[in-house]
Amino acid sequence: MxxxxxxxxxxxxxxxxxxxxxxxxxxENPVMLYSIGKDSSVMVRLAEKAFYPGKVxxxxxxxxxxxxxxxxxxxxxxxxxxxxxxxIVHYNKEGFExxxxxxxxxxxxxxxxxxxxxxxxGLSKYKFDAAFGGARRDEEKSRAKERIFSFRDxxxxxxxxxxxxxxxxxxxxxxxxxxxxxxFPISNWTELDIWQxxxxxNIPIVPLYYAKERPIVEVDGNLIMVDDDRMPKxxxxxxxxxxxxxxxxGCYPLTGAIDxxxxxxxxxxxxxxxxxVSERTTRVIDFDQEGSMEQxxxxxxx
Amino acid sequence: xxxxxxxxxxxxxxxxxxxxxxxxxAGSVDDGKSTLIGRLLFDSKRLYEDQLAALQRDxxxxxxxxxxxxxxxxxxGLKAEREQGITIDVAYRYFATNKRKFIxxxxxxxxxxxxxxxxxxxxxxxxxxxxxxxxGVITQTRRHTxxxxxxxxxxxxxxxxxxxLVDFDQKVFDDIxxxxxxxxxxxxxxxxxxxxxxxxxxxxxxxxxxxxDWYKGKGMLEFLESVHVSSDRNFDDLRYPxxxxxxxxxxxxxxxxxxxSGIVRKGEExxxxxxxxxxxxxxxTTYDGELDEAFPPQAVTITLNDExxxxxxxxxxxxxxxxxxxxxxxxxxxxMDEKPMDPSVQFFIKHANNNTKARIDQxxxxxxxxxxQKSEVDFFELNEIGRVVLTTNKPLFFxxxxxxxxxxxxxxxxxxxxxxxxxxxxxxxxxxxDLPSKISDSxxxxxxxxxxxxxxxxxxxxYNQKGATIWVTGLHGSxxxxxxxxxxxxxxxxxxxxxxxxxxxxxxxxxxxxxxSPTDRAEHLRRxxxxxxxxxxxxxxxxxSFISPDQxxxxxxxxxxxxxxxxxxxxxxxxxxxxxxxxxxxxxxxxQYVPGVDIAFDEPKNAAITLDPANNGKNPEQVxxxxxxxxxxxxx
Numbered sequence: 022m023x024x025x026x027x028x029x030x031x032x033x034x035x036x037x038x039x040x041x042x043x044x045x046x047x048x049e050n051p052v053m054l055y056s057i058g059k060d061s062s063v064m065v066r067l068a069e070k071a072f073y074p075g076k077v078x079x080x081x082x083x084x085x086x087x088x089x090x091x092x093x094x095x096x097x098x099x100x101x102x103x104x105x106x107x108x109i110v111h112y113n114k115e116g117f118e119x120x121x122x123x124x125x126x127x128x129x130x131x132x133x134x135x136x137x138x139x140x141x142x143g144l145s146k147y148k149f150d151a152a153f154g155g156a157r158r159d160e161e162k163s164r165a166k167e168r169i170f171s172f173r174d175x176x177x178x179x180x181x182x183x184x185x186x187x188x189x190x191x192x193x194x195x196x197x198x199x200x201x202x203x204x205f206p207i208s209n210w211t212e213l214d215i216w217q218x219x220x221x222x223n224i225p226i227v228p229l230y231y232a233k234e235r236p237i238v239e240v241d242g243n244l245i246m247v248d249d250d251r252m253p254k255x256x257x258x259x260x261x262x263x264x265x266x267x268x269x270x271g272c273y274p275l276t277g278a279i280d281x282x283x284x285x286x287x288x289x290x291x292x293x294x295x296x297x298v299s300e301r302t303t304r305v306i307d308f309d310q311e312g313s314m315e316q317x318x319x320x321x322x323x
Numbered sequence: 324x325x326x327x328x329x330x331x332x333x334x335x336x337x338x339x340x341x342x343x344x345x346x347x348x349a350g351s352v353d354d355g356k357s358t359l360i361g362r363l364l365f366d367s368k369r370l371y372e373d374q375l376a377a378l379q380r381d382x383x384x385x386x387x388x389x390x391x392x393x394x395x396x397x398x399x400g401l402k403a404e405r406e407q408g409i410t411i412d413v414a415y416r417y418f419a420t421n422k423r424k425f426i427x428x429x430x431x432x433x434x435x436x437x438x439x440x441x442x443x444x445x446x447x448x449x450x451x452x453x454x455x456x457x458x459g460v461i462t463q464t465r466r467h468t469x470x471x472x473x474x475x476x477x478x479x480x481x482x483x484x485x486x487x488l489v490d491f492d493q494k495v496f497d498d499i500x501x502x503x504x505x506x507x508x509x510x511x512x513x514x515x516x517x518x519x520x521x522x523x524x525x526x527x528x529x530x531x532x533x534x535x536d537w538y539k540g541k542g543m544l545e546f547l548e549s550v551h552v553s554s555d556r557n558f559d560d561l562r563y564p565x566x567x568x569x570x571x572x573x574x575x576x577x578x579x580x581x582x583x584s585g586i587v588r589k590g591e592e593x594x595x596x597x598x599x600x601x602x603x604x605x606x607x608t609t610y611d612g613e614l615d616e617a618f619p620p621q622a623v624t625i626t627l628n629d630e631x632x633x634x635x636x637x638x639x640x641x642x643x644x645x646x647x648x649x650x651x652x653x654x655x656x657x658x659m660d661e662k663p664m665d666p667s668v669q670f671f672i673k674h675a676n677n678n679t680k681a682r683i684d685q686x687x688x689x690x691x692x693x694x695x696q697k698s699e700v701d702f703f704e705l706n707e708i709g710r711v712v713l714t715t716n717k718p719l720f721f722x723x724x725x726x727x728x729x730x731x732x733x734x735x736x737x738x739x740x741x742x743x744x745x746x747x748x749x750x751x752x753x754x755x756x757d758l759p760s761k762i763s764d765s766x767x768x769x770x771x772x773x774x775x776x777x778x779x780x781x782x783x784x785x786y787n788q789k790g791a792t793i794w795v796t797g798l799h800g801s802x803x804x805x806x807x808x809x810x811x812x813x814x815x816x817x818x819x820x821x822x823x824x825x826x827x828x829x830x831x832x833x834x835x836x837x838x839x840s841p842t843d844r845a846e847h848l849r850r851x852x853x854x855x856x857x858x859x860x861x862x863x864x865x866x867x868s869f870i871s872p873d874q875x876x877x878x879x880x881x882x883x884x885x886x887x888x889x890x891x892x893x894x895x896x897x898x899x900x901x902x903x904x905x906x907x908x909x910x911x912x913x914x915q916y917v918p919g920v921d922i923a924f925d926e927p928k929n930a931a932i933t934l935d936p937a938n939n940g941k942n943p944e945q946v947x948x949x950x951x952x953x954x955x956x957x958x959x
Contacts, residue, residue, distance in 0.1 A: 076571065165416065187442065188734060191732065191733070208415070214424075
């Protein structure tokens with residue numbers, strides 16, 4: 022490699038910074054959706070880099086389903102405080118007050134009400150015209166064709182047939198009132214890239230990613246952690262301590278853990294390279310139906 | 324610490340240093356493109372176990388490859404497409420080896436998906452063009468190659484697939500390569516490579532095939548890992564298109580950009596466009612510390628030593644290396660929208676962080692993507708490609724796409740639907756309406772007044788002539804050169820001061836790097852016209868013998884040289900006469916861009932003198948009489 026060649030991580034970083042700045046320049050009211058997960062953490066670091074030495078000129082928004090792992094919420098609040106972020110936490114108040122949750126309503130209703138509906142309401146409430154998401158194209162088949170600037174209509178819906186051509190690094194940011202763009206600055210990153218970057222940059226992540234003894238029950242082959250007393254007793258009773266970690270984070274009843282000894286980033290990567298289970302399969306919600314991610318995207322979920 | 328842990332650390336340390344190769348795969352499902360990609364992904368061990376399990380389940384229901392694993396099914400994304408069994412959009416795939424990370428833009432092959440391929444090609448460093456060994460070079464191959472060349476991809480691999488179906492026969496491979504070489508020679512692709520393989524059986528994909536021991540080159544993956552692409556970037560011309568102005572507090576005013584080309588260095592003097600104000604670079608700031616220099620495609624922030632007004636869309640450059648600055652330019656345009664072009668619409672144009680409006684002044688021609696034939700059209704439909712002239716509301720700072728992708732590319736956005744309806748690549752030639760505004764008469768006079776000590780009158784008195792250009796046009800073989808040389812001789816003998824310019828003399832030096840494509844031809848003639856202008860300004864008569872086939876080009880010549888000085892002589896000979904006269908030019912099918920044959924020759928409408936060489940019209944006397952009558956030479 023000659024002197025003027027970037028490594029793949031630095032090239033991906035430069036691409037993402039360019040995308041993030043472009044949104045800040047072209048949109049009136051952008052927001053960065055922050056899921057507390059590792060991809061979000063990388064995305065937030067990239068935003069900090071994009072505007073250094075200035076502050077990130079848009080808020081972060083976390084859609085709280087009220088069923089996130091406790092450690093996630095703790096991490097979110099501490100990190101936001103330490104960094105001085107403008108953080109909006111939005112949740113579906115109605116859904117929460119009427120007690121919607123995965124145990125009582127099933128994963129489909131819960132996801133729809135507490136995640137999808139909450140997200141759409143949050144975006145509408147603040148009239149955001151662009152929302153960053155930390156999705157990556159290699160996560161799932163239907164995302165392989167996703168644009169970096171993904172157009173959403175007035176109802177936040179995604180029409181796979183009505184997406185704009187995207188060439189070079191020129192992004193079309195024109196929207197009519199009410200329409201919006203979802204922006205995916207880390208589209209071209211793989212899971213390995215994310216871990217390498219976290220390691221390279223020393224980015225703090227939620228401890229749930231590291232293996233530890235945790236109270237676990239097996240539900241339909243998924244390892245579910247008992248995170249609070251909302252889990253029905255008859256299930257929670259079967260919990261046993263097991264050394265596990267999480268490859269993705271979400272609502273605790275819907276997020277399966279894996280048996281693991283990996284308690285450092287190096288070990289996580291090593292495990293990833295040798296243990297072959299692709300990451301999204303530990304998300305219970307995907308088992309609903311084939312092409313389910315595509316369906317969710319059409320409805321406005323990421 | 325265990326030994327394994329050290330290994331993974333070393334692995335990660337090394338892995339972080341990999342570079343990135345973006346590639347495009349072009350071909351159709353039938354060529355085994357998806358199978359090739361599937362195998363690259365699979366064999367490079369980046370496929371996870373459960374994806375494979377899902378695949379085996381899917382294959383039973385909709386597989387197309389019998390009992391074997393259908394690698395193609397790994398790739399097709401959206402449900403509808405899977406049911407149709409074809410991929411209809413650009414899908415991005417990722418894989419890595421311990422040498423490189425790869426991003427594949429996987430695009431469908433049929434003609435109706437030209438726009439998808441153009442999209443995938445826009446970010447690729449390299450293209451794999453798939454050929455079915457049982458079919459050889461077909462129309463689709465030519466179309467794909469043309470698009471790859473149009474989008475400026477510098478490296479092509481011709482993957483001759485399905486070698487297993489032709490018994491791994493070297494002759495089949497060699498014939499296909501030969502065929503392709505002949506075709507690709509007309510296009511602008513500097514690096515072409517050939518690999519025989521069988522994606523289905525795995526020969527020469529990752530592992531070298533022992534069934535083709537006659538092939539001594541690299542297997543596909545090995546080739547992709549080693550191909551050298553980093554020098555493809557333009558490190559020569561600093562183009563720093565300001566994307567974002569960063570003003571966190573009163574003391575810091577930074578200008579952020581992803582460097583389009585060139586190297587930005589701390590302390591260097593720079594110029595801001597369009598204001599042309601100069602300053603020096605005070606710092607190159609990043610989150611990870613200050614830099615002494617930065618290069619493409621880094622995204623950095625610079626500060627300047629002076630309070631210069633800079634906003635988004637401005638371009639920071641070195642003062643001795645400016646881009647073109649203009650509102651008028653020519654471009655190759657690809658129409659991407661389902662709805663045909665309405666040329667009366669004022670589009671939004673987005674170019675190098677600049678947003679303004681653009682209108683299409685003229686459609687010069689449409690290029691048939693299969694035959695490369697040009698034809699006249701009034702508008703473009705979906706997937707059509709051609710050359711247009713555009714005018715923007717605000718000046719843009721651009722370079723020819725060929726030289727600089729980042730400052731030569733733009734998109735057009737429809738003002739009502741907001742859709743990206745077209746994408747364009749700027750051509751390295753000034754447009755007709757640009758030239759008069761750039762080099763106006765008043766401008767020229769100013770320059771002359773400032774420098775010259777000899778007046779026009781003095782020149783005229785000295786030479787007994789007025790500076791003028793006799794421009795001889797006509798097809799190859801119409802006798803232009805013969806005529807021009809005898810005209811020169813006669814004028815010279817009569818005491819005139821003349822300079823003769825013809826194709827071979829100019830192309831041997833001044834236009835050495837230019838070819839015969841319409842773009843280069845236009846640039847070549849522009850240079851000739853500029854030389855004429857300089858000589859005419861100093862009282863000298865120039866005789867030019869050039870085909871100059873296109874009326875628009877001739878109009879440009881007039882703009883440069885000046886209407887009063889430009890005198891067109893048209894050698895009006897029939898194509899048959901010319902073919903007889905110069906058979907070597909017309910009979911050799913490998914020669915491209917022959918005016919009157921495969922590119923148009925516009926009959927000049929404003930010739931001062933039209934001669935008929937077939938009927939003895941070769942005598943310069945008529946021209947000499949014309950010059951005398953116009954008091955060009957002699958004046959007295």
